[in-house]
Amino acid sequence: MALRHAVLAALLDGELSGYQLAKAFDVGVANFWYAQPQQLYAELTRLEQQGLVAGREVVQESRPNKRLFHVTDAGLAELEAFTAASAKPAFVRDDLMVKVQAADSVDTATLIDQLTERAEIARARVELFEALLRRLRGDRGEEDFLRHGDRIGPYLTCLRGVAFEQENRDWCLRTVAVLEERRHTRARN
Amino acid sequence: MALRHAVLAALLDGELSGYQLAKAFDVGVANFWYAQPQQLYAELTRLEQQGLVAGREVVQESRPNKRLFHVTDAGLAELEAFTAASAKPAFVRDDLMVKVQAADSVDTATLIDQLTERAEIARARVELFEALLRRLRGDRGEEDFLRHGDRIGPYLTCLRGVAFEQENRDWCLRTVAVLEERRHTRARN
DNA sequence: CCTCAGTAGTCATAGATGTGAGTAGTCAGA
């Protein structure tokens, strides 16, 4: 049950509508979770029923009204409790890993394509996250921001996002290189 | 539906019983997936019904009989199809990230404890994976093994495991350092 | 003798996550 906490954490940045939240959780900004709009609307409804978030209707002209949500005191307490509870360590769990695990029994060319594609995606995400980092810290240097900025939470998670995607990319490229060399070696024999 | 393929990929290394598989998927060896025994037994049953794995009963004295499973040709074909299908990119999705995202609104000491504990776990896993790598490549050097070894799949995924856990550990320690410095700075004011 | 750990597995259910389809209006461009 962590999507609920991810939503709470995301709402700490300020009031958001379900739709805006969905944007944030979709590819890109959400470097620490991912969810689809439907899940978020459902989660917001539950959170509101339990009094952990509160919404207010904003009437708009020329587009549908929306509801902006913010975290209540009860919500903050819930986050506090969540933080205190021990979490089990996360691991990779990536389909691509499964494919590579089977590399010796499976068509190499297909695998190389997938890895190459993934490396490119990872590269793009590194750039995206780095842009986000720049935006978060404004004109300050990183050290300065981390020492004296307020709201460093998103910055820290984003740092992890960058590191993860970089590692991701490096591993994909390295794996491609290995597979390619083996293919050539075998072709020669 | 990837646990099924993870099981298939794991069985490529040779015949395993459900129990042995469970050991492999529990903390440690399974650097690319995680599952509990019950899930694996259920998955094996399904895979056998669909003819993707086949089991044979091994009668044992002084301990319960077991069934050893291996991947069938149909299973290999299924893995091939799975490899060809595009996978959506994986992301981090770690409870700890959610906690750090909320770092500015949550008790710092608790968070530091959690991060420190996690760093230690990550360190231990790095060692575990590195031992596994040594075991896999035997007395060969890494380059040599990757070029000429057979069954490099598990080695490649394990390399990723090491990189992931190292990055994990570094990030935890860095984050602890940042949080600690901020705590001291605030205490002074 | 009793307890605990290990081997080998089953059953049932709860909880989390993902997906397809649908509503309803606005606005920009071909």
Place this chain on the structure above:
DNA sequence: TCTGACTACTCACATCTATGACTACTGAGG
């Protein structure tokens, strides 16, 4: 004028993943 994209949200279902509770036997150690 029609199409497609954007805002904003809902309903229902399917699938995937996790957990608790159990059975049954063996062997080691206190």
